[in-house]
Amino acid sequence: MSYEEEIVxxxxxxxxxxxxxxxxIxxxxxxLYGRNKSSIIPSDYCYNIVNYDIRAHDFEKGHPRLLEWIECGKYRYLGMNYPYTGIITHKGRIVGNWKNGTYFVNIDYQE
Incomplete structure (x- = not known):
């Protein structure tokens, strides 16, 4: 089983x-699975934050989105295909948003 499947x-x-x-988390x-702790990165599974340039990431083919980042080290479980509405940030800058489970990239965002 892959680490993604274990986390899901x-x-x-x-x-x-x-x-x-x-x-x-x-x-x-x-x-449960004996997975190396350093390979488990909860923020990779968030609806509202990304750890890299959003333009290089396809939400539909990337990590499943399951969590909402609340604050440093704290997450809310929402599950897959949640009708999330809210902004997406990268390093504190708004890079896109979700509306009822559909994401939109801020095309004006520059790293």
């Missing part, structure tokens, strides 16, 4: 709206 399976055991710390996946 672990998070699917949660209730929508449940809030977890980064540590809880990493420990949960590690304890």
């Amino acid at each position: 399976k672990y998070l699917a055991t949660l209730q929508v709206g449940e809030i977890l710390s980064r540590k809880q 990493i420990e949960g996946v590690h304890n």
Whole structure:
């Protein structure tokens, strides 16, 4: 099973709206599957933040979106295909947004 599948399976055991710390997510996946803790990056699975240039990323082919970043080290579980509405940030700058589960890239964004 890939690390993505392990993270998706672990998070699917949660209730929508449940809030977890980064540590809880990493420990949960590690304890269930023995996955190396450094390979578990919760922010890669967020609707509202990206860790790299959004133009280089295709949300439909990239990591599944499952979480909402609340603040440093804190996430809300929303699940796959959630009708999320909100902004997407990269290094604190708005790079796009979601509206009812559809994402839009801010074409004016420059790294």
